Amino acid sequence: MTEPNAVSAAAALDVRGLVVSVDDKEILRGVDLNVPAGEVHALMGPNGSGKSTLAYTLSGHPKYIVTSGTATFGGTDLLALTADARARLGLFLCFQYPTAIPGVTTVNFMRAALRAQGKEMPAREFIRRLNEEMTALKIDESFRARYINDGFSGGEKKRAEILQMAMLRPRLSILDETDSGLDVDALRTVANGVTRLAGPDMSVLVITHYPRILEYLKPDRVHILHQGRVVTSGGPDLADQIEREGYEPITGPLAAQAAASQKSLTGVVAEAQA
């Protein structure tokens, strides 16, 4: 194994007690989350639990106001940095709804993004790598000249996002519902694309509502967000449990009762059934 390069190696994301408001409404209410360097973690939770809010906050979107708590990446205080500086540090966010940029081709966009991060490469190498990645992601050649995300189908946008990730080689990728709206073939291609890059060079936080992508993108840990807090964490079997039983046993009234009475959930469920 080669020694990971200090600049390009994955690093740990550490979020503690993060409280975030949007338009004066408190959405995140004390999020604790640790993704060690090189691991793949899943953040799951019902709709409206605050998953996208966390992703936008970590990316540095100005609309998301942090009122307390910390977020560090490789020990660097993320919250003190602009969105640009966070990207240069190696943070990459795949948005749930990628924006189209009419007039900017996929190729030019990618070259500009690499240049902005000081990762410019000679044109021939750039084209060679781009072709390689496009083949791996089963992206049609015509994409190179098309305007980024303009008129792309849902599946095409997601592949284009993973293509950016593959070219930029971030140290941490946060994928927000990258699986939504993908058919099973596109899902597998996208998940394989991420899996290929995950490891010593790149940690991954995959945000998803549905456990299906986790069949292809094996997480080391799974965290459940509910009402702006991580309420439970576990191994990959936690995703299997949600597949079988839904979020209700974790987020429903019985779970709240168990938390309030400090009894185990199984105990409360047994009492309720008795």
Ligand SMILES: Nc1ncnc2c1ncn2[C@@H]1O[C@H](COP(=O)(O)OP(=O)(O)O)[C@@H](O)[C@H]1O
């Ligand atoms: N601009 C806003 N003003 C008020 N509430 C918002 C705003 N944006 C999002 N929310 C609320 O924040 C909560 C979390 O949203 P979000 O982070 O998108 O959840 P998720 O991604 O888990 O579905 C939701 O209840 C949503 O209605």
Ligand SMILES: [Mg+2]
């Ligand atoms: Mg969301």
